[in-house]
Amino acid sequence: MVVEHTMASPAPSSTDTMTSTSTSNSVEELDITINTKCSLCTETYTIPKVLSCFHTFCQPCLEKMQEIPEKIQCPTCRQETLLPASGVVGLLPDYAVSNLLEANAEIGNALSCTGCKSKDTNAVARCFDCANFLCPNCVMAHQFMHCFEGHRVLTLGELQNKNDQEVNVEKSVTCSQHKNEIMKYFCKVCETPICKECTQGDHKGHEHDVTTEVGGKQVEMLRHLVDEAKVKANNLRGASKSVEHSSNRLQILFHKAQNEINDTYNFYLSMLEERKQECLKELDGVYNSKQVSLSAVTQKMQDSIEKLYQSAEFIEKLTKYASVTETLMFKRVLDSRIQSIINYNPDVSAQSMFDIEFVSNYQAIQVGVRNTFGYIRQTADLNMPPKPQPIARPNGVKMPRHPNGSLGLLPNGTGSLFEPNPLTKAFGSNSSLNSFCTTTSTTTTSSNGYEKWSSGGFEIMQNGGGSVVGSNGGVGDVFSTAASTTLPDPVMDLTSKLITASLYPPKISHIKRQKMIYHCKFGEFGVMEGQFTEPSGVAVNAQNDIIVADTNNHRIQIFDREGRFKFQFGECGKRDGQLLYPNRVSVVRSSGDIVVTERSPTHQVQIYNQYGQFVCKFGANILQHPRGVTVDNKGRIIIVECKVMRVIIFDQMGNVLHKFSCSKHLEFPNGVVVNDKEEIFISDNRAHCVKVFSYQGVFLRQIGGEGVTNYPIGVGINQAGEILIADNHNNFNLTIFTQEGQLINALESKVKHAQCFDVALMDDSSVVLASKDYRLYVYRYNNYQLPNIGM
Numbered sequence: 049m050v051v052e053h054t055m056a057s058p059a060p061s062s063t064d065t066m067t068s069t070s071t072s073n074s075v076e077e078l079d080i081t082i083n084t085k086c087s088l089c090t091e092t093y094t095i096p097k098v099l100s101c102f103h104t105f106c107q108p109c110l111e112k113m114q115e116i117p118e119k120i121q122c123p124t125c126r127q128e129t130l131l132p133a134s135g136v137v138g139l140l141p142d143y144a145v146s147n148l149l150e151a152n153a154e155i156g157n158a159l160s161c162t163g164c165k166s167k168d169t170n171a172v173a174r175c176f177d178c179a180n181f182l183c184p185n186c187v188m189a190h191q192f193m194h195c196f197e198g199h200r201v202l203t204l205g206e207l208q209n210k211n212d213q214e215v216n217v218e219k220s221v222t223c224s225q226h227k228n229e230i231m232k233y234f235c236k237v238c239e240t241p242i243c244k245e246c247t248q249g250d251h252k253g254h255e256h257d258v259t260t261e262v263g264g265k266q267v268e269m270l271r272h273l274v275d276e277a278k279v280k281a282n283n284l285r286g287a288s289k290s291v292e293h294s295s296n297r298l299q300i301l302f303h304k305a306q307n308e309i310n311d312t313y314n315f316y317l318s319m320l321e322e323r324k325q326e327c328l329k330e331l332d333g334v335y336n337s338k339q340v341s342l343s344a345v346t347q348k349m350q351d352s353i354e355k356l357y358q359s360a361e362f363i364e365k366l367t368k369y370a371s372v373t374e375t376l377m378f379k380r381v382l383d384s385r386i387q388s389i390i391n392y393n394p395d396v397s398a399q400s401m402f403d404i405e406f407v408s409n410y411q412a413i414q415v416g417v418r419n420t421f422g423y424i425r426q427t428a429d430l431n432m433p434p435k436p437q438p439i440a441r442p443n444g445v446k447m448p449r450h451p452n453g454s455l456g457l458l459p460n461g462t463g464s465l466f467e468p469n470p471l472t473k474a475f476g477s478n479s480s481l482n483s484f485c486t487t488t489s490t491t492t493t494s495s496n497g498y499e500k501w502s503s504g505g506f507e508i509m510q511n512g513g514g515s516v517v518g519s520n521g522g523v524g525d526v527f528s529t530a531a532s533t534t535l536p537d538p539v540m541d542l543t544s545k546l547i548t549a550s551l552y553p554p555k556i557s558h559i560k561r562q563k564m565i566y567h568c569k570f571g572e573f574g575v576m577e578g579q580f581t582e583p584s585g586v587a588v589n590a591q592n593d594i595i596v597a598d599t600n601n602h603r604i605q606i607f608d609r610e611g612r613f614k615f616q617f618g619e620c621g622k623r624d625g626q627l628l629y630p631n632r633v634s635v636v637r638s639s640g641d642i643v644v645t646e647r648s649p650t651h652q653v654q655i656y657n658q659y660g661q662f663v664c665k666f667g668a669n670i671l672q673h674p675r676g677v678t679v680d681n682k683g684r685i686i687i688v689e690c691k692v693m694r695v696i697i698f699d700q701m702g703n704v705l706h707k708f709s710c711s712k713h714l715e716f717p718n719g720v721v722v723n724d725k726e727e728i729f730i731s732d733n734r735a736h737c738v739k740v741f742s743y744q745g746v747f748l749r750q751i752g753g754e755g756v757t758n759y760p761i762g763v764g765i766n767q768a769g770e771i772l773i774a775d776n777h778n779n780f781n782l783t784i785f786t787q788e789g790q791l792i793n794a795l796e797s798k799v800k801h802a803q804c805f806d807v808a809l810m811d812d813s814s815v816v817l818a819s820k821d822y823r824l825y826v827y828r829y830n831n832y833q834l835p836n837i838g839m
Contacts, residue, residue: 082148088123093149094162095180096142100129104142111136149181150174161186173203177222233258234266303573305424312422327406334404345394352389359386559756561781561796568826570611575601578613583818585632586808589640589658594816596824597630597644604630604644604660609810611824617660622650625662632806634677636700643685645674653685655700666702676720676730688720688730695728697743708745719762719806723787729771731763738763738773751789762807764815772815774807780817782829795829
């Protein structure tokens with residue numbers, strides 16, 4: 049047996065972990081916990097290897113999960129580690145874990161052999177070259193087999209004696225290139241320990257500075273580096289609090305701006321109502337005036353008719369009963385009267401003189417609302433690129449975006465943050481519409497832009513001088529064709545089309561969708577009953593009660609099917625009965641138990657009964673990023689995790705029944721549902737579809753796709769067994785398929801919504817939508833006829 053001089057570290061506790069404390073007093077102390085079990089196989093480490101992210105795993109576990117020869121991805125943080133030519137074997141071992149295992153074995157704890165496949169044989173020695181603990185058979189193999197020649201093997205008893213005698217002697221490490229050489233030199237240029245052979249080979253020459261006395265100094269430098277890291281961590285913690293303060297301030301300003309937008313909207317409504325009444329009053333005046341004129345003409349015609357009949361009757365009487373001379377006595381008078389009546393010829397064919405109409409100036413309304421409603425002003429607090437958010441836009445319009453990420457209108461009312469005015473592009477710089485935009489720009493920069501907008505002053509003049517938009521407020525004007533001339537219809541149509549094409553690009557829709565409206569909505573921002581700060585998850589129980597995960601309020605709220613508050617449970621904390629950022633909910637249909645998942649920092653599952661009483665919790669050591677949760681007809685809990693792209697199936701006691709990775713098929717899962725055939729349907733937001741897997745992790749098929757189910761936010765199965773995929777792309781869309789993937793129906797909401805969090809299905813063919821505007825909406829989707837779906 050080849051024996052080398054070794055030193056063991058102080059003996060730790062006999063438990064699976066060991067805790068130590070940093071000796072530095074200049075910064076915050078850290079508790080260091082060393083785990084002796086691999087997180088992949090949950091067994092004691094076998095040849096522990098360290099990745100570049102400083103996560104430790106067993107060498108056999110890493111070899112099993114390795115897919116690419118030259119690199120490996122950490123299963124915990126997903127960081128990639130470039131491998132040496134020898135592969136996983138060439139990675140540095142975790143000396144701390146190995147020494148801790150050795151220390152545990154020295155104080156009498158049984159340790160299994162890691163050199164062979166047998167897990168029932170206790171180790172009696174340790175090989176420092178293989179980094180294995182050896183059973184008697186493996187010790188004999190190291191003595192007689194040539195492949196183990198030169199390996200340093202010590203029995204556990206010898207290790208104990210040597211540690212008792214030489215506590216202060218440093219444990220030696222052999223060179224990876226020269227197996228029998230101990231690394232007792234240090235190259236300052238390469239910053240690595242080397243052996244004597246290395247000093248004569250790769251590290252020979254003036255460019256290399258080799259010494260034997262810098263080990264302590266280098267370790268001290270590492271300690272100083274640790275101190276600097278802790279100081280930096282403290283600084284970042286303080287900065288994080290500042291960012292959190294800014295986030296709270298941003299939330300306050302957001303709600304303030306939201307209220308101002310609502311106030312502006314209400315003001316617009318009041319001004320529109322006022323303008324409506326003015327137009328109706330003006331219409332009444334014009335109508336009454338025309339009616340009076342028509343009545344006067346009618347009366348005059350009736351008088352003329354009576355005079356003519358009267359004159360004719362008088363002449364007939366004279367010619368019948370009077371002589372010729374007597375009749376001629378009245379000839380001059382009769383000729384004059386009758387001739388004057390005959391010469392009266394009212395122009396009854398000129399009906400246009402008495403026409404009346406209301407000219408709606410839709411193009412002026414479009415431009416005017418954009419220029420006068422207001423704009424979003426922002427300042428960049430952090431030096432980071434902006435992240436675009438889904439924004440509900442009318443008719444699928446994509447607003448112009450500035451290169452810095454801003455979205456909205458300029459204060460000068462041009463309608464864009466960086467592009468020329470869309471009307472200017474549509475009609476040219478010499479167009480009268482361009483002067484209209486200049487007028488509105490002046491209006492919006494006044495002290496009260498709404499006052500000028502509501503009091504008029506807007507006018508678009510065509511080249512011929514005719515008035516298109518009246519000066520009574522820009523909404524529309526009552527025109528009488530007897531008093532004014534309107535723009536010819538073809539020109540009006542062309543103008544409307546040009547402005548519409550400029551301001552509202554045509555919406556590209558791949559399928560025709562039926563419109564649907566919500567019949568119930570409830571909720572608002574706040575912390576009281578029936579209020580939310582982030583309704584991240586929603587579910588429905590057998591009684592059609594609506595269960596909402598109010599994440600930032602750390603509670604679950606229950607409402608009836610009409611949105612009336614029933615009760616709530618949960619409070620901020622980590623003890624039983626407390627919640628910490630619950631983000632998704634599901635229901636066990638048979639018992640009514642409520643399954644709640646929590647996001648960071650707990651990453652766990654909690655179960656409450658139907659009355660909100662705590663039952664159990666589990667999964668904190670297994671789950672990493674729970675995103676979607678559902679319960680099948682046998683009470684099994686299926687959870688899909690984002691980032692790690694994994695599905696885990698639990699029973700209701702928290703035991704893992706099965707788990708599998710979906711990283712090859714999923715991009716960003718967010719919702720999950722299962723059928724009675726043990727098929728798992730997962731909505732993939734970034735893949736624009738739903739992916740279907742078996743309970744064993746076999747990929748089966750895909751439902752939907754880009755252009756049909758863009759950026760889905762959830763998936764469900766209704767009473768008829770149909771698959772409903774919800775997305776929030778432009779509208780709130782609901783697309784219905786068979787479980788095999790055949791398209792059945794497609795619907796969209798009439799109203800726009802903010803970014804949506806989650807959806808749940810009710811038994812009466814309704815869908816509950818949790819929206820970012822702190823409200824929940826209930827839509828019915830079975831009252832609409834099947835559209836003529838065309839691609």
